[in-house]
Amino acid sequence: MSLTPKERDACARIEAWRQRMVDELAAWVAIPTGRGHVPGLHRQRALLAARLRSLGAVTHDEPCEARPAWIDPPWAHGGAAGSGGAGAGGHGSAGVGEGDTSIDVLVAKHDGPGPRLLLSGHFDTVHDPHGAFRALVDVGGGRAQGPGAADMKGGLVIALAALEAIRDAGVLLSWTFVLTPDEETGSFGSAAALARVAPGHAAGFVFEPAGDGDSLVVERMGAGQFMIEATGRAAHAGRDYAKGVSAVRVLCERVLQAERASDAAAGRIVNVGPLQGGAVTNAVPDCARAWGNLRFADAVRQAELEGAIDALASGGDDEVPRVRVRRVVGRPAKPLTPAVERLAALAREASEDLGRPLPFARSGGVCDGNNLQAAGLPVIDTLGVRGGNLHRTDEWVDLDGLVDRAQLVALILMRARECILPNP
Numbered sequence: 001m002s003l004t005p006k007e008r009d010a011c012a013r014i015e016a017w018r019q020r021m022v023d024e025l026a027a028w029v030a031i032p033t034g035r036g037h038v039p040g041l042h043r044q045r046a047l048l049a050a051r052l053r054s055l056g057a058v059t060h061d062e063p064c065e066a067r068p069a070w071i072d073p074p075w076a077h078g079g080a081a082g083s084g085g086a087g088a089g090g091h092g093s094a095g096v097g098e099g100d101t102s103i104d105v106l107v108a109k110h111d112g113p114g115p116r117l118l119l120s121g122h123f124d125t126v127h128d129p130h131g132a133f134r135a136l137v138d139v140g141g142g143r144a145q146g147p148g149a150a151d152m153k154g155g156l157v158i159a160l161a162a163l164e165a166i167r168d169a170g171v172l173l174s175w176t177f178v179l180t181p182d183e184e185t186g187s188f189g190s191a192a193a194l195a196r197v198a199p200g201h202a203a204g205f206v207f208e209p210a211g212d213g214d215s216l217v218v219e220r221m222g223a224g225q226f227m228i229e230a231t232g233r234a235a236h237a238g239r240d241y242a243k244g245v246s247a248v249r250v251l252c253e254r255v256l257q258a259e260r261a262s263d264a265a266a267g268r269i270v271n272v273g274p275l276q277g278g279a280v281t282n283a284v285p286d287c288a289r290a291w292g293n294l295r296f297a298d299a300v301r302q303a304e305l306e307g308a309i310d311a312l313a314s315g316g317d318d319e320v321p322r323v324r325v326r327r328v329v330g331r332p333a334k335p336l337t338p339a340v341e342r343l344a345a346l347a348r349e350a351s352e353d354l355g356r357p358l359p360f361a362r363s364g365g366v367c368d369g370n371n372l373q374a375a376g377l378p379v380i381d382t383l384g385v386r387g388g389n390l391h392r393t394d395e396w397v398d399l400d401g402l403v404d405r406a407q408l409v410a411l412i413l414m415r416a417r418e419c420i421l422p423n424p
């Protein structure tokens with residue numbers, strides 16, 4: 001298939017906007033939005049809202065829920081690995097750390113003909129707002145480094161450029177853009193908002209960075225969090241050792257039991273850590289806790305792992321020792337369904353029409369695409385920029401890729417409109 005005149009028009013406009021996109025990316029990367037940095041998140045959110053309104057969208061807020069307090073160890077105040085991208089990234093263990101968690105989800109609606117498309121991104125990053133990695137820096141070779149440059153402020157820049165080019169080329173689209181402030185820590189606050197917004201959309205498009213080799217991730221595992229708490233009886237380690245019951249020993253037994261449910265080849269992963277137990281070495285510890293992460297290939301494996309975690313609990317309320325567990329699945333698995341296959345084929349054809357292959361990949365990492373697909377629509381989710389070293393202080397983005405990835409997004413969205421996707 002060759003490009004239509006309107007597709008060529010949109011692509012030419014994007015080509016001419018290369019420097020503008022680089023400048024916008026530099027401005028957004030310079031706004032610290034990592035680790036729940038409230039002022040930065042507010043600023044970035046306001047800029048995105050203004051940009052979306054300038055495209056003719058009407059914006060509104062969807063409130064975030066509180067993050068369950070037990071998910072984070074008491075010493076976690078930010079940082080840690082997040083999710084997204086195509087790699088094996090995980091749920092962060094870090095809370096939305098600084099100040100309040102009152103950053104709403106931003107929703108922008110644009111009316112037009114055809115099926116309604118759902119675009120989704122996040123404006124938080126994993127990076128330390130007070131660290132040295134604060135700005136977009138050209139490092140040569142067509143690359144620039146900066147916090148969130150690839151994951152995913154670059155993705156937001158190209159998505160908005162694509163929408164603008166589509167509009168300027170005279171193509172009307174019906175779309176919703178939903179932007180979350182806590183994706184990197186598992187979207188525990190925005191999951192309910194994503195579930196509220198998703199129904200009524202024909203397909204979802206998420207702007208996580210492209211996978212390795214520019215691949216499109218078409219299948220993802222799901223992820224959950226759990227916490228095991230063991231209670232024992234304290235006693236002086238020398239004088240009364242026999243009267244004590246070690247919570248650490250009980251916890252260790254449960255940790256081993258939990259790990260036995262792990263079978264990566266079968267699509268079930270139980271990863272335990274961090275751990276906490278006791279306060280001093282000369283007393284039998286009466287409390288010990290372990291936090292962990294679950295990964296599963298589908299709903300069946302999810303249920304198996306949930307059963308395995310629940311089976312760790314033991315003992316009545318006043319019994320010693322006793323073990324309590326808590327768990328939550330924040331990201332259901334995102335399987336390759338026939339509808340996702342059709343969407344991926346559309347994306348591949350668009351990419352090939354632009355002269356680039358689009359290999360498919362699968363990932364153990366998770367993103368908001370998991371939640372959107374669980375709400376009932378097919379989703380493809382690595383439509384963002386070409387980049388690498390995500391979540392590191394040498395995260396980079398390919399600057400030329402701003403152009404060709406925005407062109408790809410424009411083509412995919414224009415073609416999705418062309419009744420390839422039935423209305424839900």
Ligand SMILES: [Zn+2]
Nearest residue numbers: 084085151152
């Ligand atoms: Zn991301």
